[in-house]
Amino acid sequence: MSPRSPLKPHEIVERALELSTADGCVVIADEHSSANLRWARNALTTNGVTRGRTLTVIATVDGAEGTASGVVSRSAVTADELEPLVRAAEAAARGAGPAEDAQPLVTGVPVSAHFTEAPAETSSEVFAGFAPALGEAFARARSGGRELYGFAHHELTSTYLGTSTGLRLRHDQPGGTLEMNAKSPAASGGHERSAWAGRATADFADVDPAALDDELARRLGWAERRVELPAGRYETLLPPTAVADLLIYQIWSAAARDAAEGRTVFSRQGGGTRVGDTLARLPLSLRSDPREPGLEYAPFLVAHASGDTQSVFDNGLPVGATQWMREGRLEHLVTTRHSAGLTGLPVAPAAGNLILDGGGERSLEEMAAATERGLLLTCLWYIREVDPATLLLTGLTRDGVYLVEDGEVVGEVNNFRFNESPVDLLSRATEAGRTEQTLPREWSDYFTLAAMPALRVPDFNMSSVSQGV
Known part of the structure; x- marks a missing residue:
């Protein structure tokens, strides 16, 4: 030829x-x-x-x-x-x-x-x-x-x-x-x-x-009435898209080697990793599976470059289902064959999709109807890391924050800047809704295969008022 x-x-x-x-x-x-x-x-x-x-x-x-x-x-x-x-x-x-x-x-x-x-x-x-x-x-x-x-x-x-x-x-x-x-x-x-x-x-x-x-x-229609609220901690309903954006950043920060070297929220005080620790009071289970219906991805590893969570030497390595967290307990961190050998943990390739399940059946609307007073978010954006040791993230709410009183949305409130760690947030969540496929808004250019429930957080930290829309 x-x-x-x-x-x-x-x-x-x-x-x-x-x-x-x-x-x-x-x-x-x-x-x-x-x-x-x-x-x-x-x-x-x-x-x-x-x-x-x-x-x-x-x-x-x-x-x-x-x-x-x-x-x-x-x-x-x-x-x-x-x-x-x-x-x-x-x-x-x-x-x-x-x-x-x-x-x-x-x-x-x-x-x-x-x-x-x-x-x-x-x-x-x-x-x-x-x-x-x-x-x-x-x-x-x-x-x-x-x-x-x-x-x-x-x-x-x-x-x-x-x-x-x-x-x-x-x-x-x-x-x-x-x-x-x-x-x-x-x-x-x-x-x-x-x-x-x-x-x-x-x-x-x-x-x-x-x-x-x-x-x-x-x-x-909800936004016809405008309510101004100060910064503070509010009971907050996070929709599936917001939960996805937070947990995607969490899995991106879950390299086993970094944790073993004491550099992340998954590092155990005194040495080692937090694998085996309970992270959530709810029975939350986080997993990845290349054969999950509607969320399929390659059942073998494809690595165009080496980094903290992938290695070019692992190209073609079979990828199966991984249980990152099981009923609130941390089960795995992301490893290559090399970092698995260094940390003594099983090989667990980086996630191609993320599915969080908490056993709940209520929709976001049904969760709002059961809310005495709280905030209902639309989505998050401009998420950035503040402290890797706690995985503290900051970001902004966008395109609608709504006040719920006695089970009814009574108006739109101003936007906020938030400061939260997804790991800490999971430990404080008091309700998980029905898991459904969702689009992560902040990370949609990089990661779209996600199924999440809405989460109720009793004290979500709205650290300051934002003038964004």
């Missing part, structure tokens, strides 16, 4: 492995496609479809002092650019010192049956049922005096992973997000109102724009 002939993804992987002169080689070909819709003021504004390819070559070189690795990633790689890419990875490996996380490359994983098939692709057809329903929602909003803004995004990535040890693995990952804002112009003497709703979806077949518009209209 001519070096300038177009190559299929699996052929690119095979060719790169053939070109390798390193002691070990891992090749990852990611074929990306995406489709999107955007709208403003009850009308579509833009739409588009994109395609792309990213190739990552990982070379390993055995030396007298240990094994070194070199990683090079490039986009839109053609056949005649393949050899320079492989050589660049090999040069990076030979110029690097021994890799601390070096392990033998993974072996013995069965070949994916569809490894040689063409990549899966999304297109504007994914919106075939959604777009007309969105148009109907525009008409309803217009007649109700509301303006809808937002976007829908769908992507599909086919990942082909091959190694010099014989692995040939393939996974297709779909992902879709929908975010919608409704705005109501200020009436005479009043204030402009805004509300947000979001959904995560694999294919948009389960998204109902009319239901979202109903939800937004209800929240705009």
Whole structure:
């Protein structure tokens, strides 16, 4: 075959492995496609479809002092650019010192049956049922005096992973997000109102724009009355999206090695980790499972680079279900094969999804109806870490904080800055609602596969008033 002939993804992987002169080689070909819709003021504004390819070559070189690795990633790689890419990875490996996380490359994983098939692709057809329903929602909003803004995004990535040890693995990952804002112009003497709703979806077949518009209209109605409240600790209902954003940051901070070295909230005083400790009074269980219906992800590890919670040497390692917390008790921290050896903990690859269950059956609305006085949040944003030793986070509320009195929403209150640790928050939660799939608003660019319940926290720390909307 001519070096300038177009190559299929699996052929690119095979060719790169053939070109390798390193002691070990891992090749990852990611074929990306995406489709999107955007709208403003009850009308579509833009739409588009994109395609792309990213190739990552990982070379390993055995030396007298240990094994070194070199990683090079490039986009839109053609056949005649393949050899320079492989050589660049090999040069990076030979110029690097021994890799601390070096392990033998993974072996013995069965070949994916569809490894040689063409990549899966999304297109504007994914919106075939959604777009007309969105148009109907525009008409309803217009007649109700509301303006809808937002976007829908769908992507599909086919990942082909091959190694010099014989692995040939393939996974297709779909992902879709929908975010919608409704705005109501200020009436005479009043204030402009805004509300947000979001959904995560694999294919948009389960998204109902009319239901979202109903939800937004209800929240705009709540905001007709404005109540100013001071900073302080309030009984607060955290919706599933807010719980997801907090627990995603928690799992990102759950590296076993960092904990064993005394640097995180999961470090045990006096040495070691807090695995085995009870973190929550409620029977809360947090888990990840690549085969969870509707939240599937690759059942093998794909690592484009090494870091605190992943290692390029672990590429292709089988991934199963992991119970991070079981009925309030910490069961696992994130480990690579290397950090598992250092800490004496089991291998537990980084989470591709997160499911929290507390055994509750009530919806967020039912929890609000059982609230004497408290705050109902819409979502959180601008979340940042303050103290890694306690995992203290700060951030802002956004697009609607509502006051609940005697089971009824009586008005919208001002936004707040909060200061909370998700680990401490779990220990204080007094009720968990029904677990449901949700879209994390803050981290939706990085992590969308989540199912969470609403949580009731009796003393959520609203540290100061925010002027944000």
